[in-house]
Amino acid sequence: MSVAPPRYDRARLTPGIVHIGLGNFHRAHMATYLDDLFALGEDHDWAILGAGVRPADARMREALMAQDWLSTVVELDPRGKRARRVGAMIDFVEVDCANGPLIAAMRRPEIRIVSLTVTEGGYFIDPATGRFDPTAPEIAADGAAPDRPATAFGAIVAALRARRDAGIVPFTVLSCDNLPGNGDVARAAVVGLARLSDPGLAAWIDTHVAFPNAMVDRIAPATGPRECAMAAAFGLGDDPVPVTCEPFRQWVIEDRFSAGRPALEKAGVTFSPRVHDFETMKIRILNGGHAILGYPAELLGIEYVHEAMADDTIAAFLGKIETDEIVPIVPPVPGHDLRDYKQLILQRFANPEIADTARRLCFDGSNRQPKFIIPSIRDNIARGVMPTGLILASAMWCRYCEGTDSRGRTTPPNDPDWDMLMATARVAKQDPARWIGMRAIYGNLADDPAFVAAFAEALHLVWDEGVGAAIAHYVEG
Incomplete structure (x- = not known):
């Protein structure tokens, strides 16, 4: 099996983007789009400088440095695997606890976009309000010491201050995380943090810096021995990441x-003022589907997502909820039939x-349930429908968090x-109201007697009759 190398001269690339968070998703998504664009002979002044603010980022830097910043990306098509070496990144900024090298990189005039994949939970959102939390300890620390920031957002604020003071056009902040209104969320974090130390800078950022919203989608499982073995099968046994x-x-x-952008539309990116509609479609149908699928699979001892889809009971559960309770409340999306998308x-x-794991889908439910x-x-309750399938799915999250499987x-x-x-x-097993009383997650749903009763019925059904029986009860109506 062969590996496709970059189809352009990497020596001719110059940086235009700093990307913070070099995990699997970024390298399978943004980096591959740019790799395709560069292969067309376009925009070679938009290469990526990798960056990070965590110890894991330093380890990733060491691994990628050893292979000249190239990333191996293996596409898992059931008809046959394909491997490529993605060369869109040409350097990786040194990781430092005070983020001096990162700030210096973002200050460079040729850097016109700073993009991020710092996970859904990395934006310091107060789950009770859904807004940026300026009292979060890491944010408060950066607000008190803006010249030695520890967070990605603190580094961005420091770099924007330096660019403003030097008369350099500000860069765009482009979130590539899976969040509703991710650009708006990034703006709230950057402006909110700046306001703690310099209200004038905060106002300047709010006026002059672009924070476009974006919808991103590609399934990229975590790397383990199986994935390393795949790379080795292509003759890349020395690639640890x-x-x-x-x-x-x-x-x-x-x-x-x-400050401008690469012509990513030539590589298949859609530019649209209706990102929110695309985002809602994806978050409700795909990410919501992951949560619906993951918890029963884990409770029943099913390790992989594709194995859960091969289970007739779980597949029917997912399909019925998607058809009856999710697709009807998703707004129309230009150029998409929602049933086909489902x-x-x-x-x-x-x-x-893919061999994606159910455990990965179940991770961080306290952050994902309020979003997905x-x-x-x-929305179903607002249209007069009590969504018993979605409620059962949330009850299974509660059952999962009890700490034992079936x-x-x-x-x-x-x-x-x-x-x-x-x-x-564990308390909710006897008193389900305690679970939905977590207002940071369920908000005022705990005040809706019909929802409270439906959730209690679902949770008792899961405990009394088991996961499979509870699903069958819903599927059979």
């Missing part, structure tokens, strides 16, 4: 940039080559708030 991903990818961006998502989940499941519950095996911690969730779930 290969990326595997599905063939499908999508990127929709608002065309709002402070079928595409189900096909993607069933791809056996609970909004769909609210066979009595211990569930390893899988959420930053695991201890609190486990304690609450």
Whole structure:
């Protein structure tokens, strides 16, 4: 098997982007789009400088430095795997606890975009309000010491201050994280942090810096021995950080940039003022589908997503909720039939080559449920429908957090708030209202008697009759 090398002269690339967070998703998504664009002979002044603010980023830097910043990306098409070496990144900024090298890189005039993949939970959002939390300890620390910031947002604020003072056009801040209104969320974090130390700078950023919203999509599982073995099969046995991903990818961006942008539309990116519609479609149908699928699979001892899709009971559960309770509340999207999109998502989940794990889908439910499941519950209730399938899916999250699966095996911690969730779930076994009383997650749904009753019924059903029986009860109506 052969590996496709970059189809351009990397020595002729110059940087235009600093990207913070060089995980698998970035290298399978943004970096591959730029790699394709460069192969067309376009925009060679938009190469990536990698960056990070965590110890894991330093380890990634060392691994990629050893292979001249090239990333191996293996596309897991059931019809046959394809491997490529992505060369869109040409350097990786030294990782430093005070972020001096990162700030210096972002200050350079040729850097016109700073992009981020810092995970959904990395934006310091107060779950109770859904807004930026200026009291978060890391944010408060950066606000008190803006010249030695520890967070990515603190470094961005410091770099923008330096550019303003030097008369350099500000860069665009482009979030590539899977968040509703991710550009607006990034703006709130950057402006909110700046306001703690320099209200004038905060006002300047709010006026002059672009924060386009974007919808991103590609499944890229975590790298482990299986993924390293795949790279080795292509003759790349010395690559410790290969990326595997599905063939499908999508990127929709608002065309709002402070200092220009690469012609990514030539590589398949969609520029649209209706990013929110694309985003809602993806978050409700795909990410919501992940949550619906993941918890019953984990509870039943099913390791892989494609194996869960091969389970007739779980597949029927997912399909019925998507058809009856999610697709009807998703707004129309230009150029997409939502029913066709749902079928595409189900096909993607069933791809056996991905070997995505149910455990990964279950991670960080305290952050993901309020984004992927609970909004769909609210929208159904608003249209006069009690979404018993979605409520059952959320009850299964509660059952999962109790800490044992259906066979009595211990569930390893899988959420930053695991201890609190486990304690609450164990009380909720007898008193379900305690679970939905977590207002940071469920908000005022706890004040809706019909929802409270439906959730209690679902949770008792899961505990009393088991996961499979509870699903069958819903599927059979």
